[in-house]
Amino acid sequence: MNNLSPKTPVHDTGRSTLAALNDWVAQVAALTKPDTIHWCDGSDAENAALIAKMEGDGTLIRLNEQTHPNSWLHRSHPDDVARVEHLTFVCTPRQDDAGPNNHWMSPAEGHAKMDALFDGCMKGRTMYVIPYCMGPIDSPLSRCGVEITDSPYVVANMRIMTRMGAPALARIEREGSFVRGLHSIGELDPNRRFIMHFPEELTIKSFGSGYGGNALLGKKCHALRIASHQARSEGWLAEHMLILGLENPQGETHYIAAAFPSACGKTNLAMLIPPEGYRAQGWKVWTVGDDICWMRPGADGRLYAINPEAGFFGVAPGTSINSNPNALKTVAHDTIFTNVAVTADNQPWWEGLGGGKPVIDWRGNDYDFSKGTPAAHPNSRFTVSAKQCPSYSPRAEDAQGVPISAIVFGGRRASLVPLVFEARDWTHGVLVGAAMGSETTAAATGAVGVMRRDPMAMKPFCGYNFADYFAHWLSFDAAGAKLPKIFHVNWFRKGDDGKFMWPGFGDNLRVLEWMIRRVKGEAAAVETPIGHLPRPADLNLDGIALNQEAQDKLFGFDHAGWQTEFASIGQYLEEYGPRMPQALKDEQQRIAAALG
């Protein structure tokens, strides 16, 4: 069985990049045996032809042209509705380089397993070759890839989510390196489904899924798992973060990058509408990205960030005119909806939309309210160009990226964790990120509501050993660095009545405002062993009624609870053995000692 991936990234082969790309495509075709090969140019004409083909074979269903022009519904295989973490592998030569945070297979075994699955899999199908660029086409922070796939649905989504086609191919030719992604939906059989990453070969092989992060290889596979590994060797950071710009009434904009685990509100925060009082004063929130952030130090020592994606692949359920009006306006046209329900007049529908009534569920069956099951799949998605978002930042395409003033970690914690706290310094901030915990959601298969450690929200996406990843983060605290402050937020604290105590949504701006005033040295805070906490008076809470329990828990510090938490964090760091940076273990011990 011929092994398709080069032993070294293409730019080391001494051949011209396009020659190496053509060789690779020929090798893949020899293995997968497609009827035809189509090199994607990303043109409108090509997209129109693909859409027509998919409408014809039922892959896409046209939605109400009056209410949602040029928008489509795709129903995935019912067994193919989320990322499959248990079938996702990182294949590094040494298992310890992948770390306990990844499923590992040796590269030889991984290639052999995948190439056996790819053998002849494209017979009767078209093999699409998708050159793409992650990031603005002219940005030095961007990186290119080529995805080979037999799914026109993947082609249509990659055209929205990346800079795809001729400009990317031209950049690949100039740049001399690209990530190789090989994908086939196979038979959509869960028993023949694997997503394999070969970071040292800049290679991805994905078989058997047509869904989201398993199949749109530019997203999680390239922009996080491969890119995080590449970033470590090249001195930058590939993170699971939204990027937003907070503009104050004086017209000054500060950029914030925030890492929350899957389905914990990144899209909502990235598209936040300020509360009425703030809007009246001229506050604005600008959206740069809602899921992935590539950051590197600039000449001035600050971290500069780009959103490598050109679109949003957002969670539909819960998106409404109240929760995220910008998202709802964004998906009003030219959108691909996956696994949502539809109404009698063929509009997309999902739980939490706040209007309309589903008549056909995500499986394509008549919706039966009496069954109590959701009409739209909990992980149903919209794929849409970021440029359609009313709050899309005018600087989102800046080649040099935007300067980051604050990094925010957060997650779903019903107890213990206050609304917000600020890390003492960079090392403490890295520990805050490394120790992040969150209750699981529907964004990946498995149980929901279980609290698990999800460092920097990268647990499913870090392409190498977390201990080395934390060491890489620590390495940015170098001479001349003007590093962002690091904060932690928890929008999801619950009261004794089991209800959320913080209103969230647009009111989260009040917390962002305090953060930026802290960055500028203009806001007070109380120093505690876990970090600097605001008092209620340090935030603008006009118009918000917080009872005493809420004030105590959202702004308080549960000493005994944090003693237990830091003991747990110490145990977590020990799981990585001697590879865990001593500076991080020392920081955990410093705080544990301060907690007494």
Ligand SMILES: O=C(O)CSc1cccnc1C(=O)O
């Ligand atoms: O990618 C998927 O298959 C769904 S999960 C997802 C989609 C968009 C952005 N983030 C995520 C995630 O799980 O973090």
Ligand SMILES: [Mn+2]
């Ligand atoms: Mn994500």
